[in-house]
Amino acid sequence: MKAAMWAHPWDLIDEGPEQAANRLAALGIDEVNLATAMHSVQTLNPHNPERKTFFADASVYFQPDLDHYGSITPDVNATMGDDDWLATIADGFADTPVDLNSWSATFHSSSLGRQHPEATLESPFGDSLVWGLCPSNPAVQAYGRALTTDLASRDVFGTIEMELADYQYGTGYGWHHQEWFTRLGPLGEFLFGLCFCEHCRDHATAVGVDVETARESARSGLSALFEGELAYDTDIAGWLAEHPSVGRYAETRRETLLTLFEDFSSIIDPLDFGYYFKMGGLGDDRMGIEHSWKHGLDLYGLSAVLDSATVLAYHQNPSVVRDDVNATRTFFDEPVRAGILAGDPIVHDQDGLRAQVQAAVDAGANELSFYGYGVIPDRNLSWIGDVLNTV
Numbered sequence: 001m002k003a004a005m006w007a008h009p010w011d012l013i014d015e016g017p018e019q020a021a022n023r024l025a026a027l028g029i030d031e032v033n034l035a036t037a038m039h040s041v042q043t044l045n046p047h048n049p050e051r052k053t054f055f056a057d058a059s060v061y062f063q064p065d066l067d068h069y070g071s072i073t074p075d076v077n078a079t080m081g082d083d084d085w086l087a088t089i090a091d092g093f094a095d096t097p098v099d100l101n102s103w104s105a106t107f108h109s110s111s112l113g114r115q116h117p118e119a120t121l122e123s124p125f126g127d128s129l130v131w132g133l134c135p136s137n138p139a140v141q142a143y144g145r146a147l148t149t150d151l152a153s154r155d156v157f158g159t160i161e162m163e164l165a166d167y168q169y170g171t172g173y174g175w176h177h178q179e180w181f182t183r184l185g186p187l188g189e190f191l192f193g194l195c196f197c198e199h200c201r202d203h204a205t206a207v208g209v210d211v212e213t214a215r216e217s218a219r220s221g222l223s224a225l226f227e228g229e230l231a232y233d234t235d236i237a238g239w240l241a242e243h244p245s246v247g248r249y250a251e252t253r254r255e256t257l258l259t260l261f262e263d264f265s266s267i268i269d270p271l272d273f274g275y276y277f278k279m280g281g282l283g284d285d286r287m288g289i290e291h292s293w294k295h296g297l298d299l300y301g302l303s304a305v306l307d308s309a310t311v312l313a314y315h316q317n318p319s320v321v322r323d324d325v326n327a328t329r330t331f332f333d334e335p336v337r338a339g340i341l342a343g344d345p346i347v348h349d350q351d352g353l354r355a356q357v358q359a360a361v362d363a364g365a366n367e368l369s370f371y372g373y374g375v376i377p378d379r380n381l382s383w384i385g386d387v388l389n390t391v
């Protein structure tokens with residue numbers, strides 16, 4: 001079965017790109033999904049020969065062609081400086097059997113959010129949500145198209161893969177320590193992240209949504225959740241049925257996002273366009289792909305736009321992995337890639353990894369993507385090699 005591995009550039013650079021590629025090929029890995037534009041991160045790198053941890057503010061790992069960009073331009077990674085890690089890695093991989101895909105967290109940048117507070121998602125209360133740029137904003141859309149053009153024109157990738165080019169929401173998206181000691185629950189997380197920036201409001205107004213009623217409903221719902229007057233586990237669909245303006249408001253984002261993704265597809269063509277469906281945290285409670293509408297993602301519409309769909313099935317219980325991949329298969333005729341987290345807190349031994357992989361394969365995954373090269377120990381890498389030998 002075709003298999004990919006996510007990788008951060010520093011781990012490949014530190015080991016030597018060609019050496020790392022040959023090691024991955026020996027494990028049965030066909031492709032590397034290389035981080036090119038990434039959110040802020042601190043990694044633990046157990047087998048990196050040069051460093052055991054790496055911290056980065058949200059940044060890109062190549063030298064951008066600024067001619068493509070408008071008012072929002074990428075931040076070049078500070079540790080990389082004047083180098084171009086993407087170019088170095090592409091050179092190192094050129095004579096190896098391992099192909100490269102681009103992996104970008106397109107609109108998830110607390111650095112760009114700090115520089116452009118007017119372009120971020122905006123809570124129902126009017127707060128700038130620093131971790132994410134709003135896809136309804138024309139300047140953000142221009143940035144997304146420019147970044148995509150920049151990456152696709154490098155001529156080194158087979159697939160341009162993205163995540164978080166949508167209306168991302170929820171806790172856990174900062175580089176900072178978050179002090180969120182009020183229980184929001186799924187409804188509260190959704191409502192707090194529902195963007196009411198001027199562009200989202202304009203789009204909804206244009207199709208006849210009562211925006212002020214929607215915003216007031218979202219605010220009062222959140223206030224009730226804060227104080228326990230509304231249960232933290234209130235069913236979102238039921239609540240929206242009682243507050244239809246909020247549901248209609250959220251729905252209007254689907255068309256905006258679908259149009260933007262069609263632009264991305266045109267730019268990427270003839271390369272392949274892949275998207276990661278990532279809904280919240282880790283574990284069995286992690287929401288499945290059917291929750292994508294909360295991010296403004298129209299799965300049926302996207303099935304005509306995307307060339308592959310990756311479901312990040314990061315659940316401890318293999319039966320939940322199976323359900324998540326199964327659900328993805330029902331939406332997409334295109335290749336479905338199952339993302340398997342091959343380290344803590346999901347996988348702790350080879351049998352555990354095998355159970356995850358088998359569940360994904362049984363559910364109809366066409367390809368596997370493992371997370372991630374530099375952030376799991378050598379022993380976990382050897383488990384991947386052993387499991388790939390037998391699926």
Ligand SMILES: [Zn+2]
Nearest residue numbers: 134195197200
């Ligand atoms: Zn917005």
